[in-house]
Amino acid sequence: MIKINKLSSVVLVLILSILLAYASFSGGTSEAYIFPKLLSTVMIVLSFLSLVLYFYNKNEKITEVDLKKLSIYLGSLLLFLVFGELLGFYFLAVLIFLIICYVYSEKKNKKSIFYNFLITLCFMIFIYFLFAILLKVQAPRFFLF
Known part of the structure; x- marks a missing residue:
């Protein structure tokens, strides 16, 4: 368990969004940078709003993060980074989404597996x-897509 207070996480997200905005706005003026520019601008606004709301509420709560539950996400991110070019974006996204839905679902019967598969398909x-x-x-290619 890691203990994290809200202020440090809000400031970290604000710093990361500012770095992302710097990278997206210094990349160029082509149409490929429109989505990162838009996304980084929204991230800055939302993280700044979160910082303002933190000081408005001023509830200093320390949150405990369970690393065992977080390891599924970190492992899937590592899987995506290592095998992304080989297997392709869509195939790995389906696989990772199904794994995360299965691991974190409370019921593991056939109905919930079908429901998770339907959500993954949508x-x-x-x-x-x-x-x-x-x-x-164009997303990274896989031989089936």
Whole structure:
């Protein structure tokens, strides 16, 4: 268990969003940088709003983070980074989403597995249309896609 207070996490997110904004705005003026610029701007606004709300509420709570529960996310991120180019974006996103849904679901019967698969299918259709239709960018390829 790691103990984290709210102020340090809010300041860390604000610093990361400022660094992301710097990287996206210094990248160039092409259309490929529109989405990172928009995303980093929204992140800065939301993290600044979170900082203001922290000082408005002034509740200094220390939160405990269970590293065993967090290890599933960290492992899936590592899996995505290592095998992303080999297996492709869509295949790994489906696999990771199914694993996370299965691990964190309270019921592990056939109905919940089917429900998780249905949610994963809807999520991947949304991600495909987001990248392919709206943003018009190519995701990393896999031999099935």
